[in-house]
Amino acid sequence: MPSNLVEKYFRTEKLPQIWCPGCGHGVITRSIVDAIDQAGLDKDKVCIVSGIGCSSRAPGYMDFNTLHTTHGRALAFATGIKLAKPELKVIVITGDGDATAIGGNHFIHACRRNIGITTIVYNNNIYGMTGGQYSPTTPKHEKGTTAPFGNIDKAFDICDLASAAGASYVGRSTAYHANLTTTLVKNALNNEGFSLVEAVSGCPTYYGRKNKKGNAVDMMNWYKDNAVTAAAAAKLSEEQMAGKILIGEFKNKPEPEYTSEYQKIIDKLAKGR
Amino acid sequence: MEKYEVRLSGSGGQGLLLAGIILAESAIIEGKNAVQTQSYGPEARGGASKSEVVISDEEIDFPKVRNCDILLALTQKSYEQYNHGLKDEGILIIDSSVKVADTEKHKIYSAPILESAVNKLGKPMVTNIVALGTIVGITNMVAREALEAAVLKRVPKGTEDLNKKALAIGYEIAQEAMV
C-alpha cells in the first residue's frame, strides 16, 4: 500500500516535493523507503545523507536522521557518521553530477574502503537543478546548455566505476523498474560493506527536452523497451546492445567492512592493556 | 644565568633532529628549561639539516638560536652554511672530515665522529649519539647522567647498549679532541 509507506516514512507536511512533473526521482525515492520497510530498519537508526542537486533534496522529505550537505561531499560526511557511529544504517542519495563529477574522488574512495554505506545514484544524465548542463553521464553527442553543439566527453558507466573501485555490491535499475529498484536497494542494505545502486531517472524538463526524448511517458516507455537484464544481454550481440541499458544486480561479493575492521583494532588494543 | 644556544648541523638522515631532542630532554631532566626547534628542506635524507637547542635556567622566550654558543658541523656544507652564526667566543665542534677555512677564528674541536660510528661501532645510525657524547664531553652543558637518561628514553628498545657504547665513544673522542 503506497499510502502507508508515505505516511510511515515521509514528512508528509513537507510534501509535495519540488521535483518537476514527470521526474523519475519520486518513484525511486518511494522504492528506497519500500526497501527500508522490507528490510525492517528502525527509523531512528537510519541516517540519510545527500549532496546538492535535484536528487539531493530527497532526504528533506524522508522521516529519518537526514543531512543535506555540500555539493559532491555527501559520501565524505556519511563516512564520518558511519565511522563515528557504526550502528547507524547510513544511506546516501546523490545524483550523477554530485557523485561522479564534483564528488568523484569521494565516490571512488568510499567504494575502495568498502565502508558500510548504501549509495543510490539518481542518474538523470544532466544537471537539472542548475538548468540542464551536461554531466559525466550525458551520452556522447547529446546536448546540454553547456554542450550546445553536442557533448564531446565520454560518459562514465557508474556501475563499472563503482565495481572497479571496490564496491562490494553493485546494481542498476530505472525509474520504470520500481520493483527491481526496491529489490536492489534492499539487497544493498543487507550488504555490510559499500553498496552502489544506480537508478536511471528521466528528466523530461531538461535532458529529455534538449535531446528530443519526448515527454515523461515517452521516457518511461523508452526505459521499459530498452532496459535489458544481464541474462538477456548475454544473448545479444554488441550491436544489438548499443543504446540499451543493462539492468540488474552486477556484483554481490561481501568483503570485510571498514568500520568493523577499525573496531577490531580498538578491541585488540583494549585487550592488550 | 647559564644559557646555551646550540646548533647541530649536518645532512638530513644523520639523526640531528633526534640529537637535539635528546639534548633538550637531558636539560629538562636536570631541571632546566629547554627549547628545541628545527629547520629542514623537503628531503627526508640528504640536504642540509639543522636542529637548534636553547638551554637556560630561566624562562626561554625566543625559541631560536640568535647568538650561537656551540656549533656542531658534521659536514663541510653545514660548516660553511652555519659557521657565520657562531659568536666570536663560541665553540666550533666539527667532524674530522670537515676542512675549516684558513681564516677560521673560533675555538675548534675536531673529532672523528662519523668514522667512529662506522669503524668502532659498525653502525652509522648512531652517529648522532656519538656526536652528543662528543659535544657534551667538550662543553659539559649537561651532566653525563642526564644525557644518558635522555638517550635511553628516546632510542628504540633493544638498542640501549649500542647507544650507551656510542655515548661512551663520543666522550672518549671528546677527551682526545681536547688534548
Place this chain on the structure above:
Amino acid sequence: MKKEARLMQGNEACVEGAIAAGMRFYAGYPITPSTEIAEISAEKLPYVGGKFIQMEDEIAGMAAVIGGSLTGLKSMTATSGPGFSLKQENIGYAAIAEIPCVIVDVQRGGPSTGQPTCPSQGDVMQAKWGTHGDHPVIALTPSSVKETFDLTVRAFNLAEKYRMPVLLMMDEVIGHMREKVELPDPSELEIIDRKRPDCDKDKYIAFKPDEDLVPPMADFGIGYRYHVTGLVHDETGFPSNSTKVADQLIRRLVDKIEMHKHDIIQWEEENTEDAEVIIFSYGCVSRAARTAMKALRDKGVKVGTFRPITIWPFPEERLLELAKKVKTIIVAEMNLGQMVLEVERICNNVTKIDRVNKVSGDIIYPEEIVAKVEEVL
C-alpha cells in the same frame, strides 16, 4: 601530586589537549607542518575507543569531521594553508548548520604551496573571511607548547558551548618546537559538553535557540529525527526561501558570538601600565616581542606587549583603551600586514601605528622589533 615536566612538541600538545577535552573523532589529510597531529591522533585515538580516518582529501576530512560531530563525538581536523583553503567550503557548512568541531591550521608560508616547512601567519584573515558569506568565527592562537594544550581544550569547549567550528591558528614554529611542559591533571580541566535536548522527541525543534542564542543539539541516531542542511533554514531545520528567515538566521549566528564575546575574548599584556610603545604580536612572534621588550626595558625604554590569544573575535575594547595611553603601537607579524588592518581600524585616530612584517619563511627576530621601536621613538 608533583607534575612531571616533559619535553613536548606543539603538535603533540595539540593532540594531548584534544583528547583531554574529549576528542573521539579525527578525520584529515596529511600536510606539512601539521602532519604530526594526524599521526599522533591515529596512534592515540583507538586506545580511548576513538576513531581516526585519513580521508582522500582535505575537503573530505572537514566533511567527515562534521559527520562525526553529528553523531555526538567531539571531532577535530588539522591542516595547513593549502588544506585550510580547501576546507573553507565545509567550515561554512559547519557555521550555518551549527556543528561543533575544531579545525587546526598550522600556518606555513603561502600563497599556494608556498614554503611548506617554514612558519607564517598569512592565514589570519582567511580565518576570518575564508568561507563565503557572513558567519561567526572564533579563532585562537597559541604562543607556546603549553598554551597549545590549553587552547586546544578551550577550542573544544567553545565549539561545544556555542555550537560552531572553532579555529586553532598555530604556526610552524609553535607546531614543531619542543619545550618543557607540565600538563595539568585531567581532573583539573574544565570540560564543556554541548547542550543536548531534554524535551520529548516529537517536540524537538532542532534549530530553535535558547536565550543564549544556542539551540540544543541532538545526536543522530537516538530518536530525535531532524533535518540538517547548508541551505538557509528556519528553526525546524528545513530550508526556507523567506527573506525574513534568512535575515534572522544569519544575524543570530553572528549575534551568538557578539553576545558572548566577553566570555570568548582573551589576551595577555605585560608592562602596559607605563608603556609609551606597545608591541602587538601573536603566535610565535610574541616570543620575539617579549625578548625585545626585556632588552628595551633594560635600556630604560618604556615598552609593553599586547598579545591577543583570541584573534577572532578581536579584543578591540582593551586595545582601544591602551591605544589612548601610548604613543605608538607596533604590530609585528609574519605576513605583509593582516592583523594590523584590524589594529588600524580600531586605533587609527587614537595613536600612531607602525609595522614589522616578514614573509621570508623565517621567524621575526627580537632585534628587528627592537630596531623598529628605536626608530619610532
